[in-house]
Structure formats: structure tokens, C-alpha cells
Amino acid sequence: MSRPGNTIRLGLLCWIGSLALVLAKGPTPPPPRHHGYHKMMSLIMNNAMDGIMRAQEEWSPDDKQNIWELSGLDEGDIMTDSEETSRNAVREAESKWPGGVVPYHISDEFDDEEQQVIKGAMEEFHENSCIQFRPYKEGDSSWVAIKNDSPGCWSYVGRRGGGQVVNLGNRCVQHGVAAHELLHALGFHHQQSTHNRDKYVKIHWKNIRRGTERNFKRYPSSRVQDFNVPYDYESVMHYSSHAFSKNGKPTITPKEEGAFIGQRSRMSDKDLQKLKLMYGCESSTGGGITTENPDYDDHYRNDNFWSFHFSVQVSVILIWISVQVSVILIWISVQVAVILVYISFQVSVILIWISVQVSIILVRISVQVSVILILISVQVSVILIWISVQVSVILI
Numbered sequence: 001m002s003r004p005g006n007t008i009r010l011g012l013l014c015w016i017g018s019l020a021l022v023l024a025k026g027p028t029p030p031p032p033r034h035h036g037y038h039k040m041m042s043l044i045m046n047n048a049m050d051g052i053m054r055a056q057e058e059w060s061p062d063d064k065q066n067i068w069e070l071s072g073l074d075e076g077d078i079m080t081d082s083e084e085t086s087r088n089a090v091r092e093a094e095s096k097w098p099g100g101v102v103p104y105h106i107s108d109e110f111d112d113e114e115q116q117v118i119k120g121a122m123e124e125f126h127e128n129s130c131i132q133f134r135p136y137k138e139g140d141s142s143w144v145a146i147k148n149d150s151p152g153c154w155s156y157v158g159r160r161g162g163g164q165v166v167n168l169g170n171r172c173v174q175h176g177v178a179a180h181e182l183l184h185a186l187g188f189h190h191q192q193s194t195h196n197r198d199k200y201v202k203i204h205w206k207n208i209r210r211g212t213e214r215n216f217k218r219y220p221s222s223r224v225q226d227f228n229v230p231y232d233y234e235s236v237m238h239y240s241s242h243a244f245s246k247n248g249k250p251t252i253t254p255k256e257e258g259a260f261i262g263q264r265s266r267m268s269d270k271d272l273q274k275l276k277l278m279y280g281c282e283s284s285t286g287g288g289i290t291t292e293n294p295d296y297d298d299h300y301r302n303d304n305f306w307s308f309h310f311s312v313q314v315s316v317i318l319i320w321i322s323v324q325v326s327v328i329l330i331w332i333s334v335q336v337a338v339i340l341v342y343i344s345f346q347v348s349v350i351l352i353w354i355s356v357q358v359s360i361i362l363v364r365i366s367v368q369v370s371v372i373l374i375l376i377s378v379q380v381s382v383i384l385i386w387i388s389v390q391v392s393v394i395l396i
């Protein structure tokens, strides 16, 4: 009888386990609005995808090019929507994340180790700036969907509204690459596209692969801000010296002697300095808000408010579920115990009844057998006496 009870308990535990897992993983956002499928389709239609995938597979950490430069998009890794021109993309780059809070969702396609690498990159932002990546929650209007369902490493520039993919293809899950793509999502362009770059780097046009020259364009200062932070050779957003090279020779070299470009390990001090200025991390309010949109301030406070309350709500829900489940389990245990006692009682009564009946039958049989035996004994005795008398008479 304990089996149905165990099954119910097991079922409940599985249900609680699944629920806890869902709550721990957080909600899954709807499909991202900015997913880059049209670009991927266009690369496939132009027979460019095989080359991109091969180049990415063949890339090694010793390669002079950065892996994200091999993703086949604008400047290598900048995704735009189909209706956009690059010009619009620049304008949209002014879209910052309110309060520096960036909701994210990491796809299950990444294994634990890869997820740790991505979260490690986010941690670098947390430790060094006021940028806060936090898991997507129901109701978020903008978020970063970190995925691995397309080849290449790429991102949109700045907040786009709705979900926007940051793609980290097979070879792209590296700390520096993740930081680079997240900086794009935060609104950063490549360092060498800044308006005054020609003072700092030389572009070797003759070494650039035909058709990729536009990747070396500059943006006017009216469109891209440098926050008066000096040109940064060490930026993780800088092209490598061999980006888009057609002949293995450099395409971009520093004018300053001894300077190195194209490091891909982590954000530079100036990257962080610029990030903090862009998001007002060191403003007197300490709130990380530098935007012309006054609504952002409230939005920021609300975001933190809801973030805190979300944690409290999840805890309350978990405690409530635990209490409910405990009550249900206790109730089921009591019910099972009552049923078992009742059944035991019934079985005992039946057994006693059967025993009594059997005893009665046995006694009856014993009595009847005894009577028969007595009768037989008497009969035999009478016969023996009669025979004895007859024998005596004959003998006398």
C-alpha cells in the first residue's frame, strides 16, 4: 500500500525540481526582434557562408587577425537590420542601456564552461564599471540574447529595443571576444573608426582585400563620441594589424613606435574609462546615468527596484511552494497511515472470524468423531462380551 504514496511523493518532488530549475534559470524571453537572420541568409545566398565558417574553424589563437574580424559583416562583426544603412546604425548607437542595466539571456546551446566564460566577461564589467548585466525577467523591453545558432562573432551596436542577438559562434566563446561584442551592444564602435584615427594609425589600402575597404571607414565626430579619451592602441575594440589583409601583410599599423594593436584579452583601461564616461559611472549621483532622456533616471530606479523585488518575490514564491508541498506531503502521509491502520484492522477482524469458524468446525468434527468412536467401542465390547459368553458356555 505504500507504493501509491511513494509514486505521489516522487511525482511531487519531480514537479518541485522542475519548477525550481525553471525559477533558477529564469524565464525564457520571446524570440529576439533583432536576430540577423536576413544577413545570414544573404551570406548564404552569396556563397560567402562556407568561407566564413572555414576561416573561423581555421583560426587559431596565434592568428594575427582577430576572430571576430572573420565574421563577414560590416567591419567584420557589426550586425545591422535589413532596412538599416550603416549611417542609421551609427545614429542608433546613441541608444544606451538605461542606468547601464543590461538584461541578458544566455542560450542553452552553451555548455557550463562556455557560460562561465561569458559570465566572466560580464563580471569584468561589474568589477570595473557601473554596467550591470542581469538575467532577463518578464516584462523587460530590451535585452541581449546571447546565442550560438549562427556562425561568427557579432553584435548590434547599442541598444535596439526588444531582444537583440549577440552571437558567439563556435570559436568565439573567449573572454576578450565576449567583452568586445558586449561593448558593441553597449554602444561602442571599433576604435580605429574614430574621426581622428589617421593621426594615430596608417591604413595600408594596397593590402586590403578587395571589397572590404569600407570596413576601414571613419565616422565623423558628430556621430561617434570619444569622450575626450585619447586614441587607444590597447583597446579590445581595435582591429588587429592584419584585419582584412589580402596578402598576409599589415593593413593597419600604429604610427607610434612600439605600439601594439589588436589585443584580444580584455578591456583596456581606456575602454573602461570611456565606458564609465558614456554611462556616467563616476557622476556625482553615482547612478550611471548620462543621457538626454530624463525618463532614464526613473527607469533606472525602477529597474533596481524591480530587480530587488523580483528576488524577494522569487524567495517568497519558493518558500510558499515549500510550505504548500510540505503540507500536501504531511496530509498524504496521514491519509496513507489512516488507510493502512483501517486495512490492518479489517484484515485482523477477518482473520479472527475465520479462526473462530475453523475452531467451531474442528470442535464439531472432533465431537462427532468421538461419538462414533465411542459407539464403535461399545459395539465391539458388546460383541466381544457376547463371544466370550458363547465360548464360556461351550467350554462349560
Ligand SMILES: [Zn+2]
Binding pocket: 068, 076, 077, 078, 180, 184, 190
Ligand atoms: Zn567588433
